[in-house]
Amino acid sequence: IRLAEELEPDVILMDVTMPEVDGVEATRQIKIDLPQIKIVMLTMHADQEVLAAAIRAGASGYLVKDCSTDEIANAVRMAFSGETALSPQLAASMLDEVRKLDQPSAEEDRIITKREEEVLQLIADGLSTPEVAEQLFISQKTVKNHLASIYQKLDARDRTQAVLQAVRMGIVHLD
Template identity: 35%
Template sequence: MKAATAALRLAIVDDSQVVRLGLKALLTAERDITIVGEAGKVSEAVAMAARVRPDVMLLDIRLPDGTGFDVCRQILKDNPQIRVLFLTSVIDDKLINEAIHSGGQGYLLKEVGAEDLVQAVHDVAAGKSVLDPQATAQVLGLMRHRSAVAGNPVSSLSAQERRVLTLIAEGKTNKEVGNDLGLTEKTVKNYLANVFTKLDVTRRSQAVAMFVSAKE
């Protein structure tokens, strides 16, 4: 008999109790998602994350005692396996850039549809990067500007590194990329590490944005 898949453990951080209640009502309706904690402040979120260690944290940016970026940096320092998905009502170049650099795996606006939010939570848990369409446009703009100022580092990528990034841009995980290219997951990670060094980035989403921007 096949063992049941463990439910995805999700934590919610938002300063609005109404928003938290709405998200809990939506996400607890999913059989494979379990809400393991919630918080409305930076201090509460950091303590909660250390206590329950969720798979994914749904995180607002604006909090009474700081920002979601503060939370992201602090929790990933001790629990780097936690995936952070920013869910906010604000879209701004600087905020998107900081969300990526703080270690976030995704950035969505609160106008996102219910099905898309649920899918995004699962995608982030699987190691994929998720960006709201509006945020994607902003990131591409930032990366185009960076490339124009610093030249085009994408041209330094090898053919295999480009193939890896092409599949990553399609939303595939390292394991899926490895299966498609006949590589081990560890080898894919090594290729990505080289890509990060060449492009001077630290996140998959940054590398993909620069790669896609250079192709346009």
């Protein structure tokens, strides 16, 4: 940090792992006082959390130490030009993370809750409201509440329509 203040270089190659202050914190401190300096981080590990922290701290690039000298030189040139430099393996890993963000989890993808699915499957199996309540150790009123929610979610008027819609959607199966 002291050297950056004394020398004011255009670009700094910063190791993530350093004694006293880590590279991310050093980057943050340098960027506060000297925002014009571009910083390219070097690391041993392709850690997404550290990468994100480095970017938030103001790093202009992030390279894994096993990259070639040509890649390092190119990253320095890119940072100097105002571009972002990223190791290919980090870029691929980052793209995978972004893709995961767009994919709903199994729970988010679900139209009805697991409990509603259990109720609906028992109805599809031919059980009455009192039998479903007994099987699931819940009250008949709770079964009716689940059914009302199921009807609304599946746009059904009664249990027959709900079961048919659920079968079409693959939510329940007829044995």
